[in-house]
């Protein structure tokens with residue numbers, strides 16, 4: 203079973219929830235941190251890393267001795283990553299998505315591909331929890347290929363918890379697709395509601411069932427509750443604004459470790475998710 207933990211905006215406590223859920227289950231769990239621009243799961247789970255590998259994307263290399271400067275490669279590139287001048291072809295590696303279309307369509311066979319390193323994958327264990335995360339290199343923008351590489355390691359015999367990047371753009375879709383359920387972490391504020399509604403729309407398009415966890419409950423209004431009721435989205439857990447939780451969070455201590463009384467609540471949360479995704 204694959205459970206994604208997402209949030210329409212950053213700073214909602216998504217990683218605190220995802221790591222607490224993994225720890226509450228403990229055995230036969232895989233934790234995949236797909237928030238590759240800022241992976242924080244390791245701060246809470248403190249895994250022992252056993253293996254590291256680089257992630258590269260193939261970018262075009264043009265042999266100008268074969269090139270006729272016909273411009274077809276630039277026409278096909280949807281990302282403006284290649285430009286053809288009268289006697290020169292320019293490649294912009296930072297914009298290239300490594301789709302291979304230009305090399306496939308070059309009539310002269312003038313384009314070959316070379317790997318460009320964009321980040322790393324690290325794997326290990328936190329107790330019984332199998333831990334995998336990706337890290338995008340500083341200055342890089344192409345997170346979907348690293349997310350895809352993290353997800354290649356999904357072991358469907360285990361319960362897989364995916365920490366999804368914040369927001370609702372391409373990296374979120376890449377991380378969340380294929381999930382059996384998505385837990386949306388939000389806070390009861392106008393910003394929280396706005397971004398929750400955007401995330402719900404993305405999940406509807408992907409046909410992924412979802413439920414909501416309200417973090418810092420009590421700080422704002424009840425508009426998130428009203429929205430969930432109108433949309434028929436279950437609210438699965440409330441976590442109140444609590445200075446002890448905040449203090450533990452700032453020290454990299456999860457909810458279930460710093461305050462073990464939360465353990466049963468996270469186990470019940472998982473049972474609800476399991477039941478909802480099985481119906």
Ligand code: SF4
Pocket residue numbers: 264268269270271272273274275276286291307308309310311312313
């Ligand atoms: S498609 Fe091939 S031949 Fe045409 S400009 Fe690009 S590299 Fe040169």
Ligand code: SF4
Pocket residue numbers: 260261262278279280281282283284297298299300301302303304305
């Ligand atoms: S590999 Fe794809 S994205 Fe990169 S330059 Fe070629 S067509 Fe553009």
